[in-house]
Amino acid sequence: MARKPRIHYPGAVYHVILRGNAGGPIFFEDGDRFRFYLFLQQSVERFGYRIHGFCCMTTHIHLVIQVTEIPLALIMQNLSLRYTKWVNYTQGRAGHVFQGRYKALLLDADAYLLELVRYVHLNPVRAVMVKLPEDYPWSGHRAYLGRETLPWLTTDWVLSLLGRRIDSARKAYRQFVADGMDEGKRDEFHSGTCEGRILGDDDFADDALCKANQIRRREWTLTEVVASVCRRYGITEEQLRSPGKARTFSEARALAAVIVQESPHLFLTELGKLFNRDVSTIGKAAQRMIYRSQTDDPLATNIEAVRRDLG
Incomplete structure (x- = not known):
């Protein structure tokens, strides 16, 4: 259930x-x-x-x-x-x-x-x-x-x-x-x-x-989350879905997972399907990003920028 x-x-x-x-x-x-x-x-x-x-x-x-x-x-x-x-x-x-x-x-x-x-x-x-x-x-x-x-x-x-x-x-x-x-x-x-x-x-x-x-009605959709992350990193949704493991793409996917986890109405399973990735994998990536953001100012700035962009 x-x-x-x-x-x-x-x-x-x-x-x-x-x-x-x-x-x-x-x-x-x-x-x-x-x-x-x-x-x-x-x-x-x-x-x-x-x-x-x-x-x-x-x-x-x-x-x-x-x-x-x-x-x-x-x-x-x-x-x-x-x-x-x-x-x-x-x-x-x-x-x-x-x-x-x-x-x-x-x-x-x-x-x-x-x-x-x-x-x-x-x-x-x-x-x-x-x-x-x-x-x-x-x-x-x-x-x-x-x-x-x-x-x-x-x-x-x-x-x-x-x-x-x-x-x-x-x-x-x-x-x-x-x-x-x-x-x-x-x-x-x-x-x-x-x-x-x-x-x-x-x-x-x-x-x-x-x-x-x-x-919830004022909150963002999964499409809006992905679009905001792509704008922040200057990449396309197709690149985000690609199997590539380049740091920029991996970090962008992790940031999208962070935002989804913050949203009571969105689920990582939906994001996993969109990115063609295992839910536990992107969940762990999100956790690592949150931990790193405690000491990595540029990373924390990216997270806050996406939050502000989504309003």
């Missing part, structure tokens, strides 16, 4: 869960968690999204993310790729760190944000790793209490739901979390309430899908 595209629109809030490959560890030492923090900060600065809550367990990660214009798919692709490169380098290994596709539930924030942030921050308590959430150092809970500063974590929205003044809001937050200490696993925070990808009632789901469809 084909995967349904992610639901994307500016302002959307998601509960994201990343799990270790084959149930294995994501973090091997504290330095890995600090490095992941750094990647989070850089990612927030680059893509302009917000993190309202998080918890880094050994074998999985919870994130409460609110996006702007950049789709969640691009954010998570960049974050997971950079962290995988780090782990493979420090561990002297190769292969996957994360298990397949991350889980992402679109959230009705008005109904669930407060409870979800509490649920995420209580994860170590439910796992019987600590007695109190503030005893666990790798979540957003301490920052909400004012005991820690994490510049990439946004606490304003949640705290504003609990009080007008910061001190009273933090006190109310602490009590709210304490009131949920005995709460067990909540399936809806993992499986959603609609289509396995939405946490909200039918009205919210209909509204979210409507917003996403409006965004």
